[in-house]
Amino acid sequence: MDNPIENLVNELNRLPGIGDKTARRLAYYIINMDPNRVNGLVNAISNAKSNSKLCSICNNITDSDPCEICSSSLREKDIICVVENPKDVLSIEKAGRYNGVYHVLHGDIINSPDGDQKIKKLIERIRDENISEVILAFNPSISGEASITYISELLKPSGIKVSKIAYGLPFGSDMDFYDDQTINIAILNRTEV
Numbered sequence: 382m383d384n385p386i387e388n389l390v391n392e393l394n395r396l397p398g399i400g401d402k403t404a405r406r407l408a409y410y411i412i413n414m415d416p417n418r419v420n421g422l423v424n425a426i427s428n429a430k431s432n433s434k435l436c437s438i439c440n441n442i443t444d445s446d447p448c449e450i451c452s453s454s455l456r457e458k459d460i461i462c463v464v465e466n467p468k469d470v471l472s473i474e475k476a477g478r479y480n481g482v483y484h485v486l487h488g489d490i491i492n493s494p495d496g497d498q499k500i501k502k503l504i505e506r507i508r509d510e511n512i513s514e515v516i517l518a519f520n521p522s523i524s525g526e527a528s529i530t531y532i533s534e535l536l537k538p539s540g541i542k543v544s545k546i547a548y549g550l551p552f553g554s555d556m557d558f559y560d561d562q563t564i565n566i567a568i569l570n571r572t573e574v
Contacts, residue, residue: 386412438506440485440499442467450474450482457481459513463503463532465489465520469556473518476564481516490531491524500532507541514542516571520555533574544571 386408393404411419435441436448443449450456450470460481464470465488473479484506486499493499507515517532519525533543547570559567 439483440487440502441470441483442485455480459511460516461503461507461512461514462516462518464518464556465493465525465528469518469520472556472559473564473568476559476561476568478565478568481514486528489519489522489524489528491527500535503532504535507536507539512541514544516568517543517545517574518556518567519545529574543574545574546571 389408389411390401390404393399393407394401396404399407411422414422432444433442434444434446436443436446436451438447438451441448441450445452457480461484462473462479462481463484463486464473465486467485467487470483470485473483484499484503486493486503488494490500506512515532515536517529519528529545533545536543546567556564
C-alpha cells in the first residue's frame with residue numbers, strides 16, 4: 382500500500398537542494414497546514430506551471446511574450462547579458478545595477494540540452510539588433526568558463542564588445558548564492574573577453 386506521507390517526502394526530495402531531512406520537515410509542515418493554504422500552494426504550483434512559457438526573444442521564463450524586460454522601453458536594448466538560467470536573471474535584477482536585456486541559455490554549453498540552438502538564436506539576435514556589448518555572466522566553473530570562451534570566440538568576428546562579469550566568490554559556486562553587492566561589483570568590474 383502506498384504511504385501518502387512517504388510519497389510526498391519522495392517528491393519533495395526530488396527538488397534541487399532538498400535533502401531527506403528537509404523533505405520530511407516540509408512534508409509534515411504541509412500536512413499540518415490549513416487546508417485552504419494547502420489548496421493555495423497546489424493552485425500556485427499548477428498555475429505557475431501551466432501559465433509559464435519562454436520569452437520568444439530572450440528565452441527567460443515568463444507569463445507574457447515578450448517578457449516584461451524585453452518589452453520595456455526603459456531598458457538599454459543595446460546590451461545583452463547572457464546567463465545560464467532564469468534564476469540568474471532574478472539575481473542580477475535583484476541587485477539593481479544592470480539595466481540592459483538578457484539572453485537565457487538554460488544551461489552552459491556543456492549542460493544545456495539544446496544549447497546550440499539557443500546560442501544560434503543569440504548570434505541571430507546580435508546580428509539583427511543594434512547590439513554594442515554582450516556580457517557573459519556564467520557561474521564560475523569549468524563549464525561556465527568553457528561557455529565564455531566558446532561564445533566569445535563566436536562573437537569576435539562581429540567586432541562587438543564582449544565582456545565577462547568579475548567574480549567575487551570562489552570558483553565553483555552558483556550565482557544565486559551571491560549577495561546584491563557582489564553581483565553589482567561583478568557587473569561594474571566586468572572584463573572584456
